[in-house]
Amino acid sequence: MYMPRYVDETARRRLIAEATMRLVAADGLQAASVRRIADEAGLSMGSLRHYFRSQDELIVYTMRLIRDRVRDRIQKLDLPPDDPVAAATTLLSELIPLDRDRMAEFEVWLALSGRSLVNPALAEVREQSDTDIRRLCERVVRWFCGDAEDERIRLETERLYALVDGLALHRAMQPDATTTEAVVATLRRHLEALRGD
Amino acid sequence: MYMPRYVDETARRRLIAEATMRLVAADGLQAASVRRIADEAGLSMGSLRHYFRSQDELIVYTMRLIRDRVRDRIQKLDLPPDDPVAAATTLLSELIPLDRDRMAEFEVWLALSGRSLVNPALAEVREQSDTDIRRLCERVVRWFCGDAEDERIRLETERLYALVDGLALHRAMQPDATTTEAVVATLRRHLEALRGD
DNA sequence: CCTGTTTTAGCACAGTTGTGCTACAACGTG
DNA sequence: CACGTTGTAGCACAACTGTGCTAAAACAGG
Numbered sequence A, B: 001m002y003m004p005r006y007v008d009e010t011a012r013r014r015l016i017a018e019a020t021m022r023l024v025a026a027d028g029l030q031a032a033s034v035r036r037i038a039d040e041a042g043l044s045m046g047s048l049r050h051y052f053r054s055q056d057e058l059i060v061y062t063m064r065l066i067r068d069r070v071r072d073r074i075q076k077l078d079l080p081p082d083d084p085v086a087a088a089t090t091l092l093s094e095l096i097p098l099d100r101d102r103m104a105e106f107e108v109w110l111a112l113s114g115r116s117l118v119n120p121a122l123a124e125v126r127e128q129s130d131t132d133i134r135r136l137c138e139r140v141v142r143w144f145c146g147d148a149e150d151e152r153i154r155l156e157t158e159r160l161y162a163l164v165d166g167l168a169l170h171r172a173m174q175p176d177a178t179t180t181e182a183v184v185a186t187l188r189r190h191l192e193a194l195r196g197d
Numbered sequence C: 001c002c003t004g005t006t007t008t009a010g011c012a013c014a015g016t017t018g019t020g021c022t023a024c025a026a027c028g029t030g
Numbered sequence D: 001c002a003c004g005t006t007g008t009a010g011c012a013c014a015a016c017t018g019t020g021c022t023a024a025a026a027c028a029g030g
Helices: A009-027 A034-041 A045-049 A055-076 A084-093 A098-116 A122-144 A152-174 A180-196 B008-028 B034-041 B046-050 B055-076 B084-093 B100-118 B120-145 B148-175 B180-196
Strands: none
Touching: A009 A034, A009 A045, A009 A055, A009 A098, A034 A045, A055 A098, A055 A122, A084 A122, A084 A180, A098 A122, A098 A152, A098 B100, A122 A152, A122 A180, A152 A180, A152 B100, A152 B148, A152 B180, A180 B148, B008 B034, B008 B055, B008 B100, B034 B046, B046 B180, B055 B120, B055 B180, B084 B120, B084 B180, B100 B120, B100 B148, B120 B148, B148 B180
């Protein structure tokens, strides 16, 4: 018994998923056909289908990959333990596409989120991500008003979560109408107000 | 010279656009093919193409129709002049899909907004709508802190706008994770905080 | 070398896509 | 009625879609 595996399967999958992301970021989800993805990845159709049995599987993998990357980035942040406002700003800034790369990534995420409304497998990935982000927001809220009653915490969590996603959405949709500084300032303003009352 | 027009062209266009909305709401933008739209509208392909020379034209018309309807609804609201919190809640609630019909409408809007990232004609419609909503938010902000300096007004406008769009997005994406009451309560909380400081 | 497995390549097929086009039915006006 | 415009119907076409499939190349172990 032997196993002649001479390619890194995971790396190949990532290569393909990244080609998919480039296409979706540039021309939308409709541009992500199997043939075009294979082309963009520098592979043949047959080779691509060796790693993903169907297009659906590939799309789901791509969305999972983005989710995992965001998770990793947040995991690896080191936050100043003595400055809640700065820590929260750093943390939540990670959820808003401030630079070019993150914007492309977020655009792909948005496109896949859109399709998740009609694709259960994608919906599951999105829901997991939603839960993560909501927990993150709750954590932040507790830094600022940890002694408040549960109902208040819940409300402020939803408020912060909505603000973050709204800022991210606007940043993606109107990249020229906003600046990094303005977004961060808005975030900071909200956090300070949260502490204030 | 005579003009035998025996059908209401605008009504026909709306009929087609509404069929499009139903399809997009149910199965996403990818399901909105010319043939399926014609079927859903109860027309033939040829007839449809008599009212819209291309699919693109139809899609743009559909997005414009939604934008105009939202505008009209907001225009027709009568707001209590003596209660800013109630007035603002009424106004902004119109931007968040609280009932079934608005949710479907908003899902279509989201799908079209997504495509607007790669379709200039759609992008124009979206930008107009963005401007409208931003003005609306600014108006509301001025009710609460009209005496603040411009920079503050601008920041609070962006904050409110992001909150509203975030709430709308969450409502559309996770219809079961939120209730109408919770959304309205969050909105009210924000407005009261706006007045508070 | 040979054997067995993995990987690559790409054709085949049936189905769908948007749009161009022609033919005819429906209708108000003269 | 007949003319001319408007509306409807749907075929034709080339392009593209996802997936099934076969065949061969690349490689590791014997």
